[in-house]
Amino acid sequence: MKGFILSTTLVREEDKIVKILTPTEIFTLYRFYGARHSPIQRGNLIDFVIEKNPKGGIDRLRSPVQIPLLSPTLPLFLPLQWENFFQFLAFHFRGISTISPFYYRKLVAMGEELGVRPSLRVLVEGLFEIFQFEGILPPIGKCGRCGLPTGERVALEKNTLHWCHPDCLPSTPHFFSPALGELYLYRKTLLFSQGELEKLWFFLIGKGE
Ligand SMILES: [Zn+2]
Known part of the structure; x- marks a missing residue:
């Protein structure tokens, strides 16, 4: 086996x-x-x-x-x-x-x-393939806290992965929303810089906060 x-x-x-x-x-x-x-x-x-x-x-x-x-x-x-x-x-x-x-x-x-391929891209995309398979990715574009449309920077709610305004969720890192959109919709990290990707990785696996 x-x-x-x-x-x-x-x-x-x-x-x-x-x-x-x-x-x-x-x-x-x-x-x-x-x-x-x-x-x-x-x-x-x-x-x-x-x-x-x-x-x-x-x-x-x-x-x-x-x-x-x-x-x-x-x-x-x-x-x-x-x-x-x-x-x-x-x-x-x-x-x-x-x-x-x-x-x-x-x-x-x-x-x-x-x-x-670069390792973090493989790992983060793989994580999102898993989230997608499990149907746990929330809809995007609206703040999970106040319900209003999100802007250029988006903070992610730990566990639920809801998009939020950085002001509505000040304690967590925020990211460039088109890059996150590409990841949520197509499981691609194409628009993330290496630095932003590292920040996202550590956020997702619960280290470096
Ligand atoms: Zn908000």
Whole structure:
């Protein structure tokens, strides 16, 4: 079976609870002695076997082998961005065990794209593809706080991603509205400068605020 490591939690000295996203399920498994020289790192794609726990309870993760997805020639900061993205996904999928094959396919496609296009564009566009798939993107062009049309700069409401006037939502970063419009409607980051894109990325994954 193949899947992406969503999260790992150390439970004893070297044992871990591992969450793995496969095409149809998110498994929670127990891994003995997983800490050293291990392919069990958040964001890795692995081939693995599930061994039923004879005593009931949590099943075991056996024979994990890493499947190379990210090119080894990628810049050093990239694995960290990929890991941050998976940290976001782990939170996004908390409490969920059955999922659509859309996510697995999307993650494989994104991993392959990372060697070809600038990483933050791949990651932010991928996030918005996911939001679009889940139907959680709100309508654009009106302030989520006061209801009036938004202007050239738009602040985003955390969690709901509603557009707001920077004055109505002063505590969060704001962005150029045509760039956001392109992203909300077409999942493209074309109109974002690298600096604005970094600001958006850190806002979305909940860091650097
Ligand atoms: Zn407003």
